[in-house]
Amino acid sequence: MELERFSYDNKIVRNFAFATLLWGIVGMVVGLLIALQLFTPELNFSIPFLTFGRIRPLHTNAVIFAFVGNAIFMGVYYSLPRLLKTEMCSKLLSNIHFWGWQLIIVSAAITLPLGITTSKEYAELEWPIDIAITLVWVVFGINMIGTIIKRRESHIYVAIWFYIATWVTVAVLHIVNSFEIPVTFLKSYSLYAGVQDALVQWWYGHNAVAFFLTTPYLGLMYYYLPKAANRPVYSYRLSILHFWTLIFLYIWAGPHHLLYSALPDWAQSLGTVFSVMLIAPSWGGMVNGLLTLRGAWDRVRQDPVLKFMVVAITAYGMATFEGPTLSLKNVNAIAHFTDWVIAHVHVGALGWNGFLTFGILYWLVPKLWKTDLYSKKMANVHFWIGFLGIVFYALPMWFSGITQALMWKQFNEFGTLQYPNFLETVLQIVPMYIIRAFGGTLYVIGFILMMYNLIKTMKKGSFVSEEVSEAPALHNFKDQFRKGNRHRWLEGKPIYFTIASLFVILIGGIVEFVPTFLIKSNIPTIASVKPYTPLELQGRDIYIREACNSCHSQLVRPFRSETERYGEYSKAGEYVYDHPFLWGSKRTGPDLHRIGGKYPNSWHYLHMENPRSMSPGSLMPPYPWLLENDLNTSTTAAKISALRKIGVPYPEGYEQVANAELVKQADQIALDLQKNGIPAEPQKEIIALIAYLQRLGTDIKSNNKLSGR
């Protein structure tokens, strides 16, 4: 058979590798900074752009989409053409993909510290960036499927199915979760409200973990582990079984992020059932990975690449056991809103994603530069330092999560809360925060060692930008299609395969969404729940800008310990005008859903100026700029009109008088503050924020002073 010559483009792989290293260190250093801020709030240097609420999303986005994202593309652009024995479909598309993705990352790094955010976790970027992500993602898809179509290998290897499933699912998730109505160039409101917004967001959030942090990495595992160990994967049948069951089951599990919330019970139960079932396919992947090394364990002792990969796969196994455990309602009642969840995600992120990326980099860089690793010893040191880093990260977070949850729930013999002051439960876990920051430091040091080692390796070798190879052309794969081998047929047709994956992931989403969206038309809205006033709306947007929801939930769960502490538990009908929902996922500070009317306006004013003046020892950073900045009221009319379009019942023409109403309410609050000896001016941002906080959760109170509005 005639051999065709072609070459692999290593430049694009190198570029993505550089981007992985660069954004990796950026994301991790920001992570370290916010870890330090949690026990030293002064480390925001009184600069809004460096305050926890704004840079916590910078950390998560940088690590997930910049570090892991670039690592995925690096891994795909190296393995995909080699598995298919062809060059990438289009070098131009590869480059558009690379530069487009970096541009998105840079725009995220600029907008997030500026407080430009949708507030939806891992989907904080505003609508113009959302559109850019969609376009770049489509470019990636065309390039990948185009490459599969012009391949010289009849069979599509299992790693590539994971890549395809990743692509198709992330596309669906991103689009569905990003439906929003633009108000200005950099401000939008989610199309969904309250409970529905929460359901869509956590269907997205959970599956972003599944299809951005898990399936592409399983694909990478199926290529790089056999390569590094120089032996084929343990069971190919198992890989097929766990692929289809994994993508089928994952999509159902999102509601486990909303247990005990105002989400309908049956949807919560569905989330739990499917989460528990997920252990099987997840462990199928782990077992397949570990057993691939059977008979090669002696090499694991010597080869740092394999060491990193073994720990990565083990961390995957641990995290995918912990996940279903956390989705059981009784465990979730303790773990939710605490540091336990932080421990859980970091076992996945530092262990599974981080260590697999490191293993691949240590394997790949010497290949691309055609030399041996500069220092194996240094890589081994990195391994141990990184491993200790994970231990020192996860252990204190588990400990702190459980400690705090138990303190929240502790009653004394008189039947009242043992620790009624929330702050007491925070101060208890400060030592754990310090140890966690130490663990994070170790991990970052390991990363820096790796960067040095890899740069030295690159300097030692010479980069091979085009790698020439040859393979026979693929004439007709129909002759290989035999009866009883339908999966092979499916694999032969990348488009059908993509559609089949899409179909499989859509089933779960549809079953979850349809009834929840039907409820909307049936739900008896609570009569006293009214849309926000213009001032409260502006205040709510400041709440979103400062990402208060990074540390404060707005969801009182139906437990006695919570109703004692915060007040009446939260009802679905209370959120019908919340575009977006602001339930939060972590209580670094107390819940705020019933904060309205709890303290006088002056308390909020002084507390925002310096939290420690009102709660000595508080870990909340001060927000002095809210007292100085004038509220931007030029957007009020546009905001009212946008919200009316998506179903908030503001009367026609209300946007014309909205600012007058806003001034009236602001004057009242300022007057009240002045009466209490605070020289507050009505046009400041703090007034709007106070208006919003005082409104929170008050609509359902019977003798509601504000209900006359």
Add this chain to the structure above:
Amino acid sequence: MIKEILQSIKGVEIYPIISLIIFFLFFIVIGIWLLRMDKNQIIKMKRIPLNNHNNNNLTPGEIHEKNN
């Protein structure tokens, strides 16, 4: 309250059961596929990543290892 709303949706209790049945059928179908697969094909497939048509991308250390 939520329960009443749910009861007003026709047949909502059947949702989780339908989900389980769908998954079970799906699982069985894939199982049958797998059992009917040709063993030689599988061996061929799983060796794809290891099929190096040239030694171009071996590092000096690997070439040394190979020659010994």
